[in-house]
Structures are given as C-alpha cells and as structure tokens.
Amino acid sequence: MMPVLFVFVVGIAVALIRRHFLVAPEERPSGDAPARLLGWAVGLLAEQRQQWGQAMIGELDSLDGRARRWRFALGCVAAAAVMPPWGRAAAALGALMAIAASGGGLVAYTHMHYRLHTDGWTWVGAVILVLLLVGYILGGSVLLRRPGVTGPGLVGGLVVAAAWLAAGGFTFNRWLNSNGLGPSQWLLLLAPIVVGAGGTLWGGSAAVGRRAVRLATVSAALGIYLYGILAVAVVGATGHDPSDGWTTAQIVDDNLGNQAVFYLIALPLMTATIGWAAAAATARLRHRPAATAPAALPAPPGADPALTAALLPVVTASRPAPDDLRSPAGPNPAGVTAARQRRIWYVLVLCAALAAVTFLVLITFLHPR
Structure with a gap:
C-alpha cells in the first residue's frame, strides 16, 4: 500500500511543479x-x-x-x-456534513461499544480524524461554489463509490474479511478516468474536469468511509481468522484504522491523481488544432487546373508571414532563455521523481516477505 501511495503523491507533486515551471512569469x-x-x-x-x-x-x-x-x-x-452556499449546493453541503458527522459518531460509538483501549495515541488519532473530516467538508464547500461542478462532481462521486463497493464487496462481511479487491479492481482505475473525462466534456475545460474529480473524491471518500465504519460497528470481529490470536478489541481497532487509511487517504490520492490526468488528456485531445489546408489560389481564366494545383505548394511556401507573426526585433532572448530554464527544471524534477518511484518499486519487490 505504501509504495502505491508514494507513486500517487509523486504524480501529484510532478503535476503541480509542471504547472509552476511551464507558466511564464x-x-x-x-x-x-x-x-x-x-x-x-x-x-x-x-x-x-x-x-x-x-x-x-x-x-x-x-x-x-x-x-x-x-x-x-x-x-x-x-x-x-x-x-454556506446557496440553492442546491447548500443541500449537497448539508448531505456531506451529515455523512462526515455520522462517520465520526460511529467511530466513537464503536470505540465505546467494544471497549477499545484508550491512551494518548487514541486522542492523537481522534484529532487527526476530526481534521481530515473537517478538511473534506471545507474542500467540498469550496468546490460546490464553482459553476458547473456540482452536478458532474456528485454524480462522479457515486460512480467512484460504486466502483470501490464493487471491488471490495457489497456485504459487510466481505468488505472487512475478503482477501484483496477481487477481479473487479480494474473499476478503481476506470471510474476516475470516466469522471475526469466526463467532467471536462461537460464543463468544456480541464479546470472544470479537475474540480469535478476533486468533488467526486470528497463525496466518495466520505461515503465509503461511512460504509466501512458501519460495517465495523455491525460485524465486529465476525469472520476473522481466529488462528491469529487477536482479541475482539484488537480486531475492531485494526479495522477502524484501516477504514481511515484506505478510504480517507488512499482512495482520494488514487482518484484525484488518475482523474486529474484524464481531465488534462481529454482537454488536450478535445482542443487539438486541426490541420488547415492552404487557401486555394484564384485561377486565371483559361488556366490549366492541373498546373495550378502543382504550383500551389510553391506559391504558398513563398508567401510572406502575416504581420502579427513577424517580429522586427526577432525573438526575445530573455523570454527564450527563461522558457528553456523552466523546461530544464521540469525535466530534472520529472527524472528525479521517476527514479525515486523505480527505486521504491524495486525495493518492494526485492524485500523478503
């Protein structure tokens, strides 16, 4: 799990650094x-x-x-x-707040119901959980205000949540005690791609697609986390392998921690990274400039059409550039140098990130299990 999270973190960092270096001052x-x-x-x-x-x-x-x-x-x-926002966005924000509050309340109920051990680290974990849930609510509040984001973002959240439920199992017992994600884990990659591409096509720009992906990430993470906590509260230690020698409290405590790590950290990183890339690729393909054919030359009366077609490439190549494309002073050396330096830094950062990811993956496969 940690190498996968590291790969997605590196991907987000490279995307942000790329945007910084490739934007002119x-x-x-x-x-x-x-x-x-x-x-x-x-x-x-x-x-x-x-x-x-x-x-x-x-x-x-x-x-x-x-x-x-x-x-x-x-x-x-x-x-x-x-x-709070106005209109339908206010209702969506209220739903997100209710889901987050229900998840936090279920954690407290499960902790008291199964008499889990409480120490200083328990309170540290509780503070981190509250900060995560509040951060998701604030992030959702910001995204719901953006025009054209609420609809595709919330629908995308349902798509992502359904993909994770299909991969992990719709029943509580399978959700907690299944070995791996099963044969439907390809849905975890397909769902963010669909959300990113669909949001970009819906809004007409990559910015709307990226925001829709982030809103889908917020809503899906909160919903799946609530589902996982409800499964822990209902199932408890049922279905767990008793040969491990774990007590019921230890099993429940471990399951509670797994829900937070998987669905408040891993799910958002994976969904946001893949969806961001899908939105950017869709926008680039959608706005790819089409090759324009050169304008036809007026043929004089009585001219041979075949001869006119043969001379068209020569005449077109000899045409002077438009006034707005020619610069009397030539290219700006300072601007060219700055652009070249930004691209060099971006290539260096990208190479370092790829080297780090490759090294981590090698260590993971070579490490004895």
Whole structure:
C-alpha cells in the first residue's frame, strides 16, 4: 500500500511543479500573496455577497504591513469558506456534513461499544480524524461554489463509490474479511478516468474536469468511509481468522484504522491523481488544432487546373508571414532563455521523481516477505 501511495503523491507533486515551471512569469497572477488569496476567496462567494467581497478587497488595499495583511486575508478566507452556499449546493453541503458527522459518531460509538483501549495515541488519532473530516467538508464547500461542478462532481462521486463497493464487496462481511479487491479492481482505475473525462466534456475545460474529480473524491471518500465504519460497528470481529490470536478489541481497532487509511487517504490520492490526468488528456485531445489546408489560389481564366494545383505548394511556401507573426526585433532572448530554464527544471524534477518511484518499486519487490 505504501509504495502505491508514494507513486500517487509523486504524480501529484510532478503535476503541480509542471504547472509552476511551464507558466511564464508575465502570465502569473499579479499582486502579493494575501491579495491573490483574498481574490480567490471572493470568487467563491455567491452573487448576494459579492459586494461584501469587494469591500474586503478594498479594505486589504488600505492595510500596511505584511503581518496585518496576512491576518486580514486569512480571516476573510475563513469566513468565505465557512459561509454556506446557496440553492442546491447548500443541500449537497448539508448531505456531506451529515455523512462526515455520522462517520465520526460511529467511530466513537464503536470505540465505546467494544471497549477499545484508550491512551494518548487514541486522542492523537481522534484529532487527526476530526481534521481530515473537517478538511473534506471545507474542500467540498469550496468546490460546490464553482459553476458547473456540482452536478458532474456528485454524480462522479457515486460512480467512484460504486466502483470501490464493487471491488471490495457489497456485504459487510466481505468488505472487512475478503482477501484483496477481487477481479473487479480494474473499476478503481476506470471510474476516475470516466469522471475526469466526463467532467471536462461537460464543463468544456480541464479546470472544470479537475474540480469535478476533486468533488467526486470528497463525496466518495466520505461515503465509503461511512460504509466501512458501519460495517465495523455491525460485524465486529465476525469472520476473522481466529488462528491469529487477536482479541475482539484488537480486531475492531485494526479495522477502524484501516477504514481511515484506505478510504480517507488512499482512495482520494488514487482518484484525484488518475482523474486529474484524464481531465488534462481529454482537454488536450478535445482542443487539438486541426490541420488547415492552404487557401486555394484564384485561377486565371483559361488556366490549366492541373498546373495550378502543382504550383500551389510553391506559391504558398513563398508567401510572406502575416504581420502579427513577424517580429522586427526577432525573438526575445530573455523570454527564450527563461522558457528553456523552466523546461530544464521540469525535466530534472520529472527524472528525479521517476527514479525515486523505480527505486521504491524495486525495493518492494526485492524485500523478503
């Protein structure tokens, strides 16, 4: 499991670094970091609160000092993220909050019902779980505000959840006690591809496809986690191999930890990485420029059509470039050098990531079991 998670983490890091290196400096957002962060948060607000957002931007412009600007921007971002959305997005956010709260409540009930051991690490794990669930709710709240994302994102979440249920088993006992994912594990790869490609085609851009994938990841992770915790609470230690010598409390505690690791960490990493790649590939294929045929030359009266067709490539090649494609000063050396340096850094990072993944996979296969 750990090598697989590492591969997906490296894939996400390479994608983010690629976006950073391949964007020209003049195309990056202007302004300091607090202003960019506040502008992003204002874009999440509904139309009824846009005036409040513009007032916050004006207030930030009047502040001096980096620390004061950061405090003000972070406070506004927190307020924008906590504010509930409107309409159908509000109902979807309420459903996500109910699912997350039910999962956390079931964990507490299972812990008390089976009298699991409690120590300092138990409270540390509880804090981490609460932070994960709250992070999913905030992330879902942000994504539900984006136009054109709610529908494909929630439908994609159902597709991803159904794929994981089909691979792991729909019954509680099979979900907890099956050996591996079974013959349907290919669905775990197909579902994110369908969500990423479908969201891109629905929204018309890779940005909408990536956001739909992230919303599908949030909803599927919360739903599958609730299903797994409910299975642990109902099944307990039933179906487990008694030859291991584990007590009921140890089995239940291990199953609780597995649900969090598999479905709040592994599922999101896998779904987001594959879906992101599918959205980018779909957008590139969808917007691939078609080869345009050269315009036909007007043939003089009485000219031979065969001779005109033979001379067309020669005349087309001798045509001067349009004015907007010619630069009297020639290419900008500084811009060419900067672009070349960005690509060199990207290639170096990609090679290092591939080498690390290859090394880890070799160690995994060579390690004695």
